[in-house]
Amino acid sequence: MDHQQTAAAILPLVGGADNIVSAAHCATRLRLVLQDDGLIQKSALDGLEAVKGSFINGGQLQVVIGQGAVNKVYEAFIELAGVSASTTQDNKNAAASQLNPAQRFAQMLSNIFVPIIPVIVACGLLMGVIGMSKTLGWASDTPLLQLLDMFSNTAFVFLPILIAFSAAREFRVNPFLAAALGGIMIHPALQNAWTVGSGIHDYWTFGGVSFAKVGYQGTVLPILLGVWVMGYIERGLRRVIPDSLDLIVRPFLTLMLSGVICLTVIGPLGRVVGNGISFGLLAIYNTAGPVAGLVFGGLYSTIVITGVHHSFHAIEAGLLSNPSIGKNFLLPIWSMANVAQGGAALAVFFKTQDAKVKLIALPAALSCLLGITEAAIFGVNLRYIKPFVAAAVGGALGGAYVVFAKVAMTAIGVTGIPGIAIVPGSLMLNYVIGMVLAFGSAFALTWVLGLAGKKAAKPTAEAAVKAESV
Incomplete structure (x- = not known):
C-alpha cells in the first residue's frame, strides 16, 4: 500500500473529511483533531498495513505511521480531506477546545511545567549526588561542595x-x-x-x-x-x-x-x-502508608488515559519546594505504574500471534522502562484489556513497596530507569526492587490471565473510544 492509498484508507476510518477539525504530524504520528471521536473505526484503522497503532491523547487522535513515511501520508491526507496544513501547536489549540474543563486545566498546567522540567531535573540530580556523597562519606563540607550545593537548590529558590x-x-x-x-x-x-x-x-x-x-x-x-x-x-x-x-x-x-x-x-x-x-x-x-501506594499505583495508568495526570507536575513541584517536605514521594509511585505497563506489554509480545502487535509490543515495553507509556497503554495493553488490568496490579504492588520503603525523588518528570538518577543513593536499591516487582508481577499476571479471545483482541471502534476516553 503506497502513501496515497494509505491516506485514502485512513480518511473514511476517522469519519471522513467532514469530521476533520485540523490535521498535523510529528516525527512519527499523524495527529488529527476530530469533531466526533465516536466515528473512529479503530480496529480497522489499526489493521491497515502502514499503521502501527493509534490512540487518543490530549484531544487528538494520534495514528502511528513511522518516521519519514508520516510526512508523505500527511501530505496526501490533507489533500484528500481538503484541509489546510496545521502546525502541532495549531493542533494542540484546536484539540484544547475538544477537552472537558478538567482536561483543559490539566493540559494548561502541563504546558506551564513541562518546559521547566529540565532545570528542575538538573538541580534535583545534583542534589541527589550531593546527598549520596554525604551519606557515603565521599565528600566533606569543602568550598566546592558548598558551591555545588548552591547550584543544586537554585531552581527551587x-x-x-x-x-x-x-x-x-x-x-x-x-x-x-x-x-x-x-x-x-x-x-x-x-x-x-x-x-x-x-x-x-x-x-x-x-x-x-x-x-x-x-x-x-x-x-x-x-x-x-x-x-x-x-x-x-x-x-x-x-x-x-x-x-x-x-x-x-x-x-x-x-x-x-x-x-x-x-x-x-x-x-x-x-x-x-x-x-x-x-x-x-x-x-x-x-x-495510609503502603495502602496509599497500592491505590495510587493501581489507579495511575487509568488517570493517564484521561490526561489529568499532567496536572501532577504542579503538585510535585510544590512538594519539592516546600521546606518542610522537600521530597517528591509521588513520582516513585507513578514510576512503578509506568514500568508495570512495560511488563504487561512484554508478556503480550510473547503471547500474541498477531505479527503486527508483536512489532509494536517489544519497543513499547522498552519505552515504558524509559518512562514513556502511551504506545504500551493505547497500542497494546488496552487492545486486550487483561494486560492493562495486570499492569494496574503490578503498579499497585510496586507503588505499595516504594511507599513502604520510603523511596522519594529529588525532581519531577523522570520515571523508569532514568529515574534512578534522581533517587538519593541510600534509596536506589529499594527503587530498583520496586521496579522489578512492578514489571515482573505485571508480566507474570498477564502471562497467567492470557489475552482476550480473538474477537476481543481487536475491539470495536465504540469500545476502543470509550476505553480511551474514560
Whole structure:
C-alpha cells in the first residue's frame, strides 16, 4: 500500500473529511483533531498495513505511521480531506477546545511545567549526588561542595520566576513582566520564606490591615495565581490606555497593581491553599502508608488515559519546594505504574500471534522502562484489556513497596530507569526492587490471565473510544 492509498484508507476510518477539525504530524504520528471521536473505526484503522497503532491523547487522535513515511501520508491526507496544513501547536489549540474543563486545566498546567522540567531535573540530580556523597562519606563540607550545593537548590529558590516566565505564554502576559512579578515575590527585602518557622519578623499595615513581609521562595500556587491575575490586568489596561501612552503606562501599572495584589491577597491565600494540598498528601502518605501506594499505583495508568495526570507536575513541584517536605514521594509511585505497563506489554509480545502487535509490543515495553507509556497503554495493553488490568496490579504492588520503603525523588518528570538518577543513593536499591516487582508481577499476571479471545483482541471502534476516553 503506497502513501496515497494509505491516506485514502485512513480518511473514511476517522469519519471522513467532514469530521476533520485540523490535521498535523510529528516525527512519527499523524495527529488529527476530530469533531466526533465516536466515528473512529479503530480496529480497522489499526489493521491497515502502514499503521502501527493509534490512540487518543490530549484531544487528538494520534495514528502511528513511522518516521519519514508520516510526512508523505500527511501530505496526501490533507489533500484528500481538503484541509489546510496545521502546525502541532495549531493542533494542540484546536484539540484544547475538544477537552472537558478538567482536561483543559490539566493540559494548561502541563504546558506551564513541562518546559521547566529540565532545570528542575538538573538541580534535583545534583542534589541527589550531593546527598549520596554525604551519606557515603565521599565528600566533606569543602568550598566546592558548598558551591555545588548552591547550584543544586537554585531552581527551587527561584522557582516563582521560572514558573512566572513559563506561565506568561499560557495566560497571554508579557513574559518579562511576569518574571519581574516572580522576582518581587522573592525579593531580598522580604523575609525569606524558609525562615518563617522561627516567626514572622515584620508586617505592613494598609488601612488598618496587617500583611506579613514574607517572601514566596519555593512556592507554586501564589505565582500561578498572580500571573493569571496579571493577564486580566494587562489586557484590561490595554483597552483603556491610549496608544500614545501604552508603552510607558501599561507596563508600569500592570506590574505595580499585580505586585500589590500578589503580596497582600494572592500570596497569603495561595500559600495557605498550596500548603494545605502538600501537607494533606503528606498526611495520607504517612498515615495510609503502603495502602496509599497500592491505590495510587493501581489507579495511575487509568488517570493517564484521561490526561489529568499532567496536572501532577504542579503538585510535585510544590512538594519539592516546600521546606518542610522537600521530597517528591509521588513520582516513585507513578514510576512503578509506568514500568508495570512495560511488563504487561512484554508478556503480550510473547503471547500474541498477531505479527503486527508483536512489532509494536517489544519497543513499547522498552519505552515504558524509559518512562514513556502511551504506545504500551493505547497500542497494546488496552487492545486486550487483561494486560492493562495486570499492569494496574503490578503498579499497585510496586507503588505499595516504594511507599513502604520510603523511596522519594529529588525532581519531577523522570520515571523508569532514568529515574534512578534522581533517587538519593541510600534509596536506589529499594527503587530498583520496586521496579522489578512492578514489571515482573505485571508480566507474570498477564502471562497467567492470557489475552482476550480473538474477537476481543481487536475491539470495536465504540469500545476502543470509550476505553480511551474514560
